[in-house]
């Protein structure tokens with residue numbers, strides 16, 4: 001099937017001026033490629049600071065002014081230009097933002113959900129969306145400061161699904177919600193996918209991602225280091241990258257064995273594989289490599305010189 005969204009070799013850098021004079025480029029996303037087909041839920045899983053929200057913002061065309069982007073984004077087979085992103089967002093492409101601060105504090109909830117639309121069916125669709133997330137109709141007349149954080153989060157989600165979107169970018173949609181509420185939202189994502197929407201589910205929580213995703217893209221320090229079918233996570237031997245394997249071992253159901261160390265910060269990276277410092281299989285070649293590309297391997301994609309190499313015991 002034709003992908004609804006196709007991201008190829010996306011890189012995002014921030015331009016910073018040190019003491020106002022020296023220009024410095026801070027790479028945060030490097031060579032990121034990802035595809036989403038209609039009907040598919042793709043989870044982008046990565047630690048804090050690995051570039052997940054920036055990925056979301058690049059698709060919506062809302063990157064900060066001091067950033068530069070390279071690579072290509074295609075939506076529905078055609079380049080997703082800034083103009084197209086502006087025309088499609090809020091209509092076909094919906095963002096469920098990470099922060100509830102995206103709600104306009106000076107506007108009542110109802111009009112925010114309806115987004116200025118006045119057609120005959122909009123009130124009905126708005127009510128149905130609120131009901132689905134167990135929000136009372138009265139909330140339409142309230143301002144964001146009058147509702148709780150959990151309610152605000154559900155308002156953001158209701159607002160994104162009111163008009164059947166074709167692509168949903170959900171940036172950490174469930175924090176602050178209990179397991180049941182989170183499960184209901186993810187179940188709704190599945191229904192929307194069955195109706196033909198493509199969904200990018202951004203989260204730091206691999207366990208949660210695996211409850212709903214078809215494909216999982218694992219982020220590490222701004223790069224996708226592996227793309228796998230969700231079913232590959234049933235057996236650690238099916239996974240390809242040593243970081244993905246370490247995430248598997250860190251899951252509570254697999255004994256909760258996290259690896260020591262943390263991801264390098266953007267801008268502090270020397271050459272070589274960014275995972276080298278934490279990798280038990282790292283060789284001199286891994287430290288010296290200029291750029292390791294994402295390659296097909298056993299039905300998935302992996303960015304490693306020695307994918308699937310046996311763990312040294």
Ligand SMILES: Nc1ncnc2c1ncn2[C@@H]1O[C@H](COP(=O)(O)OP(=O)(O)OP(=O)(O)O)[C@@H](O)[C@H]1O
Pocket residue numbers: 014028046047048049050051052053054055064066098204266
């Ligand atoms: N406007 C900016 N200027 C400079 N650096 C930025 C800017 N916005 C984000 N960054 C940096 O880019 C990196 C990626 O940020 P991003 O918000 O995409 O991470 P994330 O994976 O969404 O993290 P989290 O899980 O905490 O939401 C971070 O190191 C962040 O500090």
Ligand code: NI
Pocket residue numbers: 052053054098171
């Ligand atoms: Ni984020």
